[in-house]
Amino acid sequence: MRLSTITDETRLAVANLATRATGFVTPTVRLGVTGLARAGKTVFITALIHNLIHGGRLPLFRAYASGRMTGAMLEPQPDDAVPRFDYERHVEAMVGDRLWPDSTRQISEVRLTVEFESASYLARRLRPGRLHLDIVDYPGEWLLDLALMSQNYVDWSREAIARARTRERKKHAAAWLAKLDQVDAAAGEDEKLARELAALFTDYLRAIRLDGEVIATEPPGRFLMPGDLEGSPALTFSPLVVDGESPPGKLARMMARRFEAYKSVVVRPFFKDHFSRLDRQIVLVDALQALNGGAEAVADLESALAATLSAFRLGRANWLTGLVLRRIDRILFAATKADHLHHQDHDRLEAILARIVGRALEHAKFAGAEVEVLALASVRATREGTVTHGGEKLPSIIGTPLPGETVDGRLFDGKTEIAMFPGDLPDEPQAVFDNRKQEPGTALRFVRFRPPKLERTAEGLTLSLPHIRLDRALEFLIGDRLA
Ligand SMILES: Nc1nc2c(ncn2[C@@H]2O[C@H](COP(=O)(O)OP(=O)(O)OP(=O)(O)O)[C@@H](O)[C@H]2O)c(=O)[nH]1
Numbered sequence: 480m481r482l483s484t485i486t487d488e489t490r491l492a493v494a495n496l497a498t499r500a501t502g503f504v505t506p507t508v509r510l511g512v513t514g515l516a517r518a519g520k521t522v523f524i525t526a527l528i529h530n531l532i533h534g535g536r537l538p539l540f541r542a543y544a545s546g547r548m549t550g551a552m553l554e555p556q557p558d559d560a561v562p563r564f565d566y567e568r569h570v571e572a573m574v575g576d577r578l579w580p581d582s583t584r585q586i587s588e589v590r591l592t593v594e595f596e597s598a599s600y601l602a603r604r605l606r607p608g609r610l611h612l613d614i615v616d617y618p619g620e621w622l623l624d625l626a627l628m629s630q631n632y633v634d635w636s637r638e639a640i641a642r643a644r645t646r647e648r649k650k651h652a653a654a655w656l657a658k659l660d661q662v663d664a665a666a667g668e669d670e671k672l673a674r675e676l677a678a679l680f681t682d683y684l685r686a687i688r689l690d691g692e693v694i695a696t697e698p699p700g701r702f703l704m705p706g707d708l709e710g711s712p713a714l715t716f717s718p719l720v721v722d723g724e725s726p727p728g729k730l731a732r733m734m735a736r737r738f739e740a741y742k743s744v745v746v747r748p749f750f751k752d753h754f755s756r757l758d759r760q761i762v763l764v765d766a767l768q769a770l771n772g773g774a775e776a777v778a779d780l781e782s783a784l785a786a787t788l789s790a791f792r793l794g795r796a797n798w799l800t801g802l803v804l805r806r807i808d809r810i811l812f813a814a815t816k817a818d819h820l821h822h823q824d825h826d827r828l829e830a831i832l833a834r835i836v837g838r839a840l841e842h843a844k845f846a847g848a849e850v851e852v853l854a855l856a857s858v859r860a861t862r863e864g865t866v867t868h869g870g871e872k873l874p875s876i877i878g879t880p881l882p883g884e885t886v887d888g889r890l891f892d893g894k895t896e897i898a899m900f901p902g903d904l905p906d907e908p909q910a911v912f913d914n915r916k917q918e919p920g921t922a923l924r925f926v927r928f929r930p931p932k933l934e935r936t937a938e939g940l941t942l943s944l945p946h947i948r949l950d951r952a953l954e955f956l957i958g959d960r961l962a
């Protein structure tokens with residue numbers, strides 16, 4: 480009898496522990512979807528939800544493939560002050576109109592609840608079998624603000640002006656740079672001049688945002704999306720030609736004060752509220768667009784990513800490290816839009832991405848996080864085929880270019896399907912950093928395709944959005960939490 484008592488007590492203790500561990504609260508994974516502007520964050524989040532709710536083809540996502548996942552639904556999100564991610568509108572755009580969602584203008588959040596049966600008998604008895612997946616979407620521009628946190632006004636001014644003078648940017652910056660040449664940073668404070676400089680600086684930021692050839696936008700990210708801070712001093716400043724700290728009452732000092740205000744009023748709260756609570760992270764990188772732009776564009780992408788991802792580095796004391804990496808235990812680096820390449824080139828794309836995010840990847844590993852590198856397409860807009868060129872059969876992709884896209888001088892109206900050979904990636908990842916190593920005629924051809932036309936079942940249901948390796952990404956990001 481004694482034995483059975485002990486067993487009962489043990490059972491109770493185990494049950495209590497389980498309740499304490501999970502409380503009556505459902506376990507939550509807060510997933511960070513990180514990426515520069517146009518990297519594919521909004522499309523990724525939409526495709527992830529759509530595939531889980533509609534039951535996509537996800538053979539590599541084990542809980543789902545084995546039938547243990549019993550449902551997924553959107554539920555009210557935890558943060559009441561953040562707008563809800565407009566999932567329905569994004570789906571309507573992609574599935575209904577076959578158009579991509581608009582570029583994101585504000586932060587938003589969504590909670591997806593997954594219901595599942597645990598694989599182990601004990602866990603099945605103890606755990607509720609529900610998992611909340613909380614995801615935040617935000618404009619990619621804001622990510623580069625992270626780099627500002629470790630800079631002072633003088634250093635930032637110097638670097639921002641140097642970047643504005645580089646080849647692909649200087650045409651956009653001409654008016655602002657010309658004005659800077661006339662301004663004396665040591666002159667007195669001048670609100671009118673500050674406004675004028677901020678306006679010219681903002682025009683420059685807007686122009687590079689619109690230039691498809693510039694890979695990384697330029698911070699401060701909020702200048703183009705001011706919201707209710709529009710016209711406030713924290714958004715009315717500009718870099719100046721300065722060589723050191725200037726005394727109070729001077730224009731440079733006034734700008735420096737506003738730069739610091741921007742950091743404390745805008746940047747710090749955003750990253751503290753969002754990044755400090757992450758459990759897992761996916762870093763989306765549009766490596767193909769950079770590869771399309773050549774070695775300089777690749778270098779631009781590498782330095783923009785290094786500047787932001789270094790904030791996640793452990794072992795280097797800064798304001799964010801203490802908050803972040805302690806919690807993030809898995810990071811997935813994903814090269815997006817892999818449907819622009821034939822699958823034969825996906826391994827090379829992964830190798831190139833690993834090289835581009837190299838340092839961040841090593842640091843994440845060193846900090847004890849599990850790391851994976853993947854080529855994926857959240858939404859697969861193409862199929863594969865072959866084209867014959869000069870008697871040679873080349874692996875090609877087939878898709879419908881967006882209205883207004885041109886290929887070999889031919890303008891498309893969004894109705895015509897084409898097959899094209901997108902080009903091959905180099906064998907040796909390092910070659911993408913060197914223009915000289917690119918053999919003539921091997922340049923990539925990057926065309927924006929429309930989202931795919933979805934088939935309907937006999938019952939009139941639309942199938943879920945096709946993808947490439949979204950299931951592997953899901954397995955890595957949340958698979959263990961559904962074990
Ligand atoms: N073919 C293809 N194109 C994609 C895919 N994901 C994104 N794109 C393209 O990339 C563009 C940008 O994707 P978004 O998801 O809006 O990017 P974002 O990171 O949210 O960008 P911001 O909101 O500006 O920060 C889309 O308009 C599509 O043209 C994909 O999986 N396949």
Ligand SMILES: [Mg+2]
Binds near residue numbers: 520581582616
């Ligand atoms: Mg977006």
